[in-house]
Amino acid sequence: MTGTGSVVTPEKKVSKQLPTLRRLLQYLKPYRKELPLAFGSVVLGASTQAIGPFLIGWSIDNLIAQGNLRGLLLMLSLLVIVYLIGLQAFRSQIYRVGWLMQRLLAQLRQDIFTKIQSLPISFFDRSEAGDLMSRLLNDVSVVNQVFGQTISQALGSLFSLVGIIIAMLLMNLRLGLLSNLVVPLMIFTTGLFARWARARFRVTRQTIGELSTKLEEDIGSVREAQAFNRVQLNIEEFASLNAANRDANVHAVAITAAFLPSIDFLNTLATAAVLAYGGYLAVTGAATVGTVTAFLLYVQQFFRPIQFLSQFYTQAQSAMAGVERIFLLLDEPSQLNDAPDAGEMPPLRGEVCFEGVTFGYNPEQLVLKGVNLHALPGQMIALVGPTGAGKSTIINLILRFYDVSGGAVKVDGIDVRSVTQASLRRQIGIVLQDNILFSGTVAENIAFGCPQATHAEIEAAAQVANVHEFITSLPQGYSTLLGERGANLSQGQRQLISIARAVLVNPQILILDEATSSIDTRTEALVQNAIAGLLEGRTSFVIAHRLSTVTQADQVLVIQQGQIVEQGTHAQLIAQSGVYANLYALQLGASTPATI
Numbered sequence: 001m002t003g004t005g006s007v008v009t010p011e012k013k014v015s016k017q018l019p020t021l022r023r024l025l026q027y028l029k030p031y032r033k034e035l036p037l038a039f040g041s042v043v044l045g046a047s048t049q050a051i052g053p054f055l056i057g058w059s060i061d062n063l064i065a066q067g068n069l070r071g072l073l074l075m076l077s078l079l080v081i082v083y084l085i086g087l088q089a090f091r092s093q094i095y096r097v098g099w100l101m102q103r104l105l106a107q108l109r110q111d112i113f114t115k116i117q118s119l120p121i122s123f124f125d126r127s128e129a130g131d132l133m134s135r136l137l138n139d140v141s142v143v144n145q146v147f148g149q150t151i152s153q154a155l156g157s158l159f160s161l162v163g164i165i166i167a168m169l170l171m172n173l174r175l176g177l178l179s180n181l182v183v184p185l186m187i188f189t190t191g192l193f194a195r196w197a198r199a200r201f202r203v204t205r206q207t208i209g210e211l212s213t214k215l216e217e218d219i220g221s222v223r224e225a226q227a228f229n230r231v232q233l234n235i236e237e238f239a240s241l242n243a244a245n246r247d248a249n250v251h252a253v254a255i256t257a258a259f260l261p262s263i264d265f266l267n268t269l270a271t272a273a274v275l276a277y278g279g280y281l282a283v284t285g286a287a288t289v290g291t292v293t294a295f296l297l298y299v300q301q302f303f304r305p306i307q308f309l310s311q312f313y314t315q316a317q318s319a320m321a322g323v324e325r326i327f328l329l330l331d332e333p334s335q336l337n338d339a340p341d342a343g344e345m346p347p348l349r350g351e352v353c354f355e356g357v358t359f360g361y362n363p364e365q366l367v368l369k370g371v372n373l374h375a376l377p378g379q380m381i382a383l384v385g386p387t388g389a390g391k392s393t394i395i396n397l398i399l400r401f402y403d404v405s406g407g408a409v410k411v412d413g414i415d416v417r418s419v420t421q422a423s424l425r426r427q428i429g430i431v432l433q434d435n436i437l438f439s440g441t442v443a444e445n446i447a448f449g450c451p452q453a454t455h456a457e458i459e460a461a462a463q464v465a466n467v468h469e470f471i472t473s474l475p476q477g478y479s480t481l482l483g484e485r486g487a488n489l490s491q492g493q494r495q496l497i498s499i500a501r502a503v504l505v506n507p508q509i510l511i512l513d514e515a516t517s518s519i520d521t522r523t524e525a526l527v528q529n530a531i532a533g534l535l536e537g538r539t540s541f542v543i544a545h546r547l548s549t550v551t552q553a554d555q556v557l558v559i560q561q562g563q564i565v566e567q568g569t570h571a572q573l574i575a576q577s578g579v580y581a582n583l584y585a586l587q588l589g590a591s592t593p594a595t596i
Helices: 017-031 035-064 069-118 121-125 129-148 151-171 173-179 182-220 222-227 231-283 289-330 391-398 421-425 442-446 455-464 468-472 491-505 521-535 570-576 579-588
Strands: 352-359 368-375 380-384 406-411 428-431 509-513 539-543 555-560 563-568
Touching: 017 069, 017 289, 035 069, 035 151, 035 289, 069 129, 069 151, 069 289, 129 182, 129 289, 151 173, 151 289, 173 231, 173 289, 182 231, 182 289, 231 289, 352 391, 368 391, 368 555, 368 563, 380 391, 391 406, 391 509, 391 539, 428 491, 442 455, 442 491, 455 468, 455 491, 555 570, 555 579, 563 570, 563 579, 570 579
Parallel strands: 380 539, 380 555, 428 509, 509 539
Antiparallel strands: 352 368, 352 406, 555 563
16 A cells, blocks of 8 residues: 655656765765774775785795795794784774764664654645655665665775785786776676666665554554454465565565575686686796786775676665665655744634635545634634544644645734744644653653643643543553653543643643543533633634533634534524524434523
């Protein structure tokens, strides 16, 4: 299952790898001072690798052939020192390069999370949480495996290769050129396999995102799956996605499996060529035995870094596919950026106006059509009407979760688009129909919108919401840890804690979206009493299907098909015997509209 947005299908916008890699390396800019140390470790380690065969070849010609035992012992000591230096350089190289790459990856994760948190609600309407989690966890994990763990060895191999080529050419130009004849073949072979692997690894990154989305959905809906007898179908759907991911990985592995033997064949070919031609040169006196021996050692060392670099390059295709998906997310435009000249919202009085507001989640299908409303400070505005009429959309526009398509939403006479979103939202409290609690203590959940609140303030908010008594009955009271999404609480208890959270913010505008829909009648009476005190002096917007909860509203707005079809107090609308009166009568179970 995939979303409809461009972010979920990265194949729609495939970045070229060089610009993507350059952009990734930009994350190293803050660590410019550390780069020379890491680079120096790599160069030193590569130099020790390149000098070893030369010293061995020179020893054969000038020490062993001359019977110079003392010189040979000194040379062996020198070789030990060289390799010890190389070992320390290799250790330093792994640490310093790893240190840099882990900071790069940590900042990348931070940027992804920051981007996800700052994207508009409209983005999440077309994206799956599982796919976003896959980018933050799976894609970054693949990048970590390739760049964070093996990049130091790849850099060491690259510089070793350069050092070996220079040493070979300096020792014997003809043998050096012969040994390097296979390099173009290796580059061509690596490029060919890499293109195939890159396409396959992009598919593996996409399928793991789809698999993560399916997991996130199905784990969160186990109760519904069992209740609706859908378990077997869910298993079959997961098996299908799992098989697609398996096949994509098998295809990618098949390419790698064919690639490594090809490199081994070229290695064998080069060794045979050096042995044959080097032997000929030695027999004819054009080269010494020590030189040929050194070249055979160089050829073995020469292909080890090439094999590693080739394998690394192939594996890096998976990482680059992940990086492409990450940057596509980071490049997702935010449609609700604050205006460049946006100012701070002054302390609210609570006046809210909709002036000819039109809006559609899809531009071709309007949800609100020319809505006008005016809420005075301190008024309670009730929004009633059938599901999908546009009630929650009105709330979303007050909070500026979306921007209007036409008209304007003004708070205290100020267009909400002209102030920063943060300064607007911090003065508005909200209790949603789908209350969300987080893993943490009860106190932390109540203080979610006001982390600096004292324990006394948290307790006072809980008392207003009539949930203090329940909290103190818990094993650790306010320090009781709640499970994920408050799974160890009832629906009503979760709702009461959400109401306490809104109380603590002390907003001038309060929004209640079906805030009592999941509470039993007895609890509802307690909450209504608490809310009555909370609403005093505050502007409130209340979405309710239970019309008995809004009889005291200053204005009742009846919404149908994106328009306000009736407006007035409860008594006025009952007297009109219209849509509201009929809805009220139906809820009372009466055959005629009730009066008050």
